[in-house]
Amino acid sequence: MTNSIKPRLLLEIIAVGILAFAGVLTKTAANVAFPAMMAAFHIDLGTVQWVTSAYMLTATLVIPMSAYLQRSFTSLALFLSASFFFTVGTGLIVGAPSLALVLVGRVLQGVGNGIAIPLMFNIILTAVPRSQRGMMMGVGTLITATAGAIGPTYGGLLVDRWGWRMIFIALLPLLLGSLVLGLVTIYGERRPARQPFAFLDYGLLALGLLLILLAQNGLGEAAPLVSLAEYGLGIICLFLFAYRSTHTATPVLNLAIFKNAAFSWLALTYFTTFMVFLSMSFVLPNDVQLVMGRGSMVAGLAVLPGAAAAAILSPGSGHLLDRFGARRPILTGAGLTLVGLTIFAILGSRLRLWQLVATYLLVMVGLGLCASNIMTCSLDGLAADQQAAGNAVLNTLQQFAGAFGTSLSALIINRAQRQTNLAAPIATACEMQKIFVLFSGIILVELIILTVALRKRR
Structure with a gap:
């Protein structure tokens, strides 16, 4: 049995994989819904694109924390956190009366997916026998690739028949199934030691990337000087982050x-x-x-x-x-x-x-x-x-x-x-x-x- 994948481990990977799948699915499905959302909220394309950009920016900022999170918390704790953030975010989007609340929901979904994807691959790397690790890494890659492929078609079918919110409503049973499966199969097998985290460095990275996206989004507006100032501050934040990352023993990202x-x-x-x-x-x-x-x-x-x-x-x-x-x-x-x-x-x-x-x-x-x-x-x-x-x-x-x-x-x-x-x-x-x-x-x-x-x- 040492060279075979135990059924419980396979179900564990599936439980986390469902969360990863749902996140990537919404990333590409939402792009098809933009014209419908523009009409619903009376906004332009430059504003509605934040439905995707806010999600990807949040995942960008969570992924660098993955190594720290996996050292400091059990797989079960991380799975439950990812499930909580993604499900709450989905619920907010389903009932959101305004774009602002939709964006809050997308940020929460980004946090959940930013935890789930590295967790899925970490479970494969640490628990799957070496003889089958390559195959399971391929399966993990295929989960996210397939979600990205079918996302636009999934979104288009639902938007045309039931409206853009159905993209997220249809995910709720899937998320519930993932939660139940994860609770049954994922165990807190160790008590990891909490380790220090470079919060200042992380803040500089987050602020720098956010300012650059805000500046870019505002270039078409009437105040280009504000956008240029945001660009400049964003670049300064990233420069400081890079400097600190190369002068510390525990960088957020090893540059x-x-x-x-x-x-x-x-x-x-x-x-x-x-x-x-x-x-x-x-x-x-x-x-x-x-x-x-x-x-x-x-x-x-x-x-x-x-x-x-x-x-x-x-x-x-x-x-x-x-x-x-x-x-x-x-x-x-x-x-x-x-x-x-x-x-x-x-x-x-x-x-x-x-x-x-x-x-x-x-x-x-x-x-x-x-x-x-x-x-x-x-x-x-x-x-x-x-x-x-x-x-x-x-x-x-x-x-x-x-x-x-x-x-x-x-x-x-x-x-x-x-x-x-x-x-x-x-x-x-x-x-x-x-x-x-x-x-x-x-x-x-x-x-x-x-x-x-x-x-x-x-």
């Missing part, structure tokens, strides 16, 4: 790993890859609804093939890296992504729906080939005792990349609402095309960096 030049360049491309990856799940559903005039269900179905392809390729692309090395799958993936984004940038609103679906599929196949392999390649370049720190840094970058990219895309699209000389769909299409041009340029630069970095690594 000393950035002294490794190869890791630094690959981490940069990991950030830009996920900025485009997660932003496209926001941009395309809104393109289908705001430009093409289709419903939420069509928008969800339009992104399903691409999202499913990325989900399938993310765990499987590692096999290509093992067989052919890093250069082929990563550079092929980045190249396919660039081709797809260039098509979007050139043709824009002239694409028919089926052409949009096919082009998005090409983009997501490319991202699926390179995203997880960039992470693997960057971690492989670190010493064994630095890989845990590298993993924490990359997971933090991934979450913030999504919040940053979504906020940036919403800022650009929101300009369409101020172009009174053009019809709303035409103005929105013009702004969408600018996003695709920007993303094409980012991936082109990324492809150049990857070509150089991977050649030196070889």
Whole structure:
């Protein structure tokens, strides 16, 4: 039995995995509901995008605490906390009379998911027999990838028939089942020792990231000097955080790993890859609804093939890296992504729906080939005792990349609402095309960096 997974352990992983699944599901499902929420609360796209950005920013800030939490609390305590935050947040959203309360609920959901995802992988790494650990890590990755893939379709079907709140109402039975299963299977098997936590450093990180997102969201408003001041303060906070992190024995994030030049360049491309990856799940559903005039269900179905392809390729692309090395799958993936984004940038609103679906599929196949392999390649370049720190840094970058990219895309699209000389769909299409041009340029630069970095690594 030492080399097999006990049924109780499998159920334990499933209980935490349900929470992780629900969190990622709402992240992509909410993007399809934005037009409906804009109408319900009488707000613009720049404001409603905080439904996603607030969630991802919160998860960004909780994930760096995961190592401290797992050292200081039992798995059962962490599971119950994650379940409490996520369920309370979901309940608040279901009954929220205003966007402000929806955002409070999304922050609580972000806390719950920020605890649940690292907890799921920690249970796998510490309790699953080594002979089956790789398989279960793949299952854990597939849980989150599948949730991201079906989220837009799930959201579109529910929004069209029952309204945007049903996205969250339908999760309540699932969350209750997860709680019951976790109470039965997860035990507090040890009494961990509480350890000190660098609250000042953590506060600097949180304030810096929040100020940057607030500044970016306010760039389109009438007070650009305020936004520039917020940007400046945010950068100062992050600089102080970086300085303190490299001068303490117990940093929140070990930034000393950035002294490794190869890791630094690959981490940069990991950030830009996920900025485009997660932003496209926001941009395309809104393109289908705001430009093409289709419903939420069509928008969800339009992104399903691409999202499913990325989900399938993310765990499987590692096999290509093992067989052919890093250069082929990563550079092929980045190249396919660039081709797809260039098509979007050139043709824009002239694409028919089926052409949009096919082009998005090409983009997501490319991202699926390179995203997880960039992470693997960057971690492989670190010493064994630095890989845990590298993993924490990359997971933090991934979450913030999504919040940053979504906020940036919403800022650009929101300009369409101020172009009174053009019809709303035409103005929105013009702004969408600018996003695709920007993303094409980012991936082109990324492809150049990857070509150089991977050649030196070889």
